[in-house]
Amino acid sequence: MLLLYLLRRLVQAIPTLLGVAILMFLFVRALPGDPARLYAGLDATPAEVTAVRERFGLDRSLPAQFGLYLGSLARGELGRSFRSDRPITELLERHFRATLTLSLIAIALAMIVGVGLGVIAAVRRGSLTDLGVTIGSILGISAPSFFVGILLIYVFAVQWRLFPVAGSLTWSGMVLPAVTLAAGAIGTVARFTRSSLLEVMGEDFVRTARAKGIHPRTVLRKHVLKNALIPVITITGLQFGFLLSGAVIVETVFNFPGLGWLLIQSIEARDYPVIQALMLVFSVQFVLINLLADVLYAAVDPRISYG
């Protein structure tokens, strides 16, 4: 049943993605700015600009270009980058791996730290600790990531030299970008954990368990957490989607070679094929994440079923 549902949802996504492909094709070409001129340089001779335009296939008519684009998509090819002349699949693979790794670490951080803080705040409800966690969470959610990033760079990389400024696919190189990326998610998860925990702690079965004389810590672990964490998992899944696509700024600040970083570079160079491919990837991500969220909702609430 679930399999059939997933299959149907995936088939339904095809027209959406096709629409995105068409829109993006038109959109990048509607952007003012001639890629051939930008690539050849302002001081290039007209002959050089023409040569570049021919090489990129930009001398062809718009419908012809679109036909070629769709044709290669149907064959599963994304073409080559204007700027670097590399196959786009190769670029995507490398940069996607970077962004995915970073997001996975960030989400793990968000889960561990966020749930931990949320539990502490809920248990010590009304205390100074609770207030501190609340303030910290709100700061984490609302501080823009370029600010958090630069702050972390200044303290941990420039002053204390614990971690490198420039992000990279090494353990030490991922700490600062991952923490920056996770800051908002930690806040959200902590807030969510706290309120969900408090809600469950007021339930009758918790009171009963306590009345039976079970140690409060055991009650918390066995009865409260188990029930309270289900919605937290859902919200974390959704956060993951935001992390994957929200890494653009973090990646620029830390010079971390992920998808967002690639997108910025490609837009500046008007690298049409790469922009198109990235937009497709982002769209696929969103479709998948939405699907995942729907499945997770159903898992949490048995009343929802895959119709």
Next chain:
Amino acid sequence: MKRLIPPILIALATTLALGMASAQTARVAQALAHTSLAPGQATGLADASVMRTMFEGLVGFDLDFDVVPELATEWTISDDATELVFQLREGVVFHDGTALDAAAVVAYLDWMMDADNPIGARGRGTLGGLSEWEATGPMELTLRLAAPNGAFIFNLALANAYIASPAALEGDVPRNPVGTGPFRFGEWRDGEYVVVERFDGYWGDSATVDAIRFMVVNNAATRVAMLEAGEIDWAEDVPPALVDSVDADPELEVQVTRSTFARTFQMNTQRPPFDDVRVRQALNYAVDKEQLALVVFRGFATVMTSAMPAPVFGHTPVGPYPYDPERAIELLTEAGYGPGGETLSFGVMTFTGSEYETAGTVLQQMFSDVGVRMTLNPTERGALVEQIFQPLETTTFEAGLVGAASATGDAARTLEISFARSSWPPAANNWSFFEDAAFEDLLAAGAATGDPAERETIYAQALGILHEMAPWVFLYSPDNIAGQRSGVTGIAYYPNKQIDARRIALP
């Protein structure tokens, strides 16, 4: 057995430590990503800077942008500037072992100059006018030009004219650079870094470091933070606003040098109100350039004394226009603007970003002091480039606050690309649609001779005409600013912002 282990460990650790200490890698941060390392194809400064460590030209530049011998030890230029004869350096080998001789250079040029070779397009643009290349001896190369060009020797010093091994022209040429320079190609991770390694067979003084890692770091603040954290040895393009924070760090220093870049206010000389030379001169008098440079670049800019920055060959000071608002008002009144006439008002196109927008705002103020109303239209780079390349018939261009650069370091191309009739958009960068018969004659005369002294006299006259006719408000030339760890030597910008890192040495 047990007692043997510690000595072995110590020996191992020592070897490792020594190995690490002796394998010295210099780390250089660049602002832009690399596109190609084939001299005939590469377009950007990022490419040219990396290629500089691996390649040599027949001739090259020194840091003052004067032409110096590289693969050729000496050369002669015929009086009519159509034939150049080079004596090649003995004992030079390419990184692949191919020996450098006249036949090798000819073979490389055969490949690059072939009109059907897409990887040579940029090189053919640089060497435009080259019609014949011939080995007139085992180590003698003769180049012939279709038309006289006294500045051709400058083109030969540019990165796009570097000579690559004729044995490495198949396969992925842009990613397999083989030259004669002190470093050979190591590794390239697209968009991230390029590593070059010392070439032990180099004919000249061997490089002092084992390798150089050219890293791409787009964000200027990140580059400075990496310097402060000791992650890099040299960073290009430090914005004036960040100079103080580099200066404040005792372990760092800034490197400030003159550039061949200019910032100018360009006026469409074919359309009112700027078809009147008095209006153009008036605006030149109305601008306090020193003040502007101080506000926009914190003083890291030099007021232009001619239409070209000072490091360009052929520059002679003919200006600047003094700051004289009263003279400006006088000229404007003569042209029919101001009290009793209409208010001079127009729109100016400029790039987005703090430098241009700040300059625009200050200019607006200075112009309003003489009764001129200017509207500022900041436009994203790609969009602006598209608009200023429109031909006269369709252009909406009134005035632009833009940059200009000398690609070659010589007056011939620098003046031609910005002021010749043949360079009107869309052909090239004469965005002010300037046209002047006497100036065109001087350009032709300058190209027709190879004699440096004669050329300087000719271009001085040409610059005089430009000063008088004032198609631009001549502003300033921003300095090239780099940051480095104190004690790093042997790396610097050429005035055109190409990095020469061949002699880099770490403290």
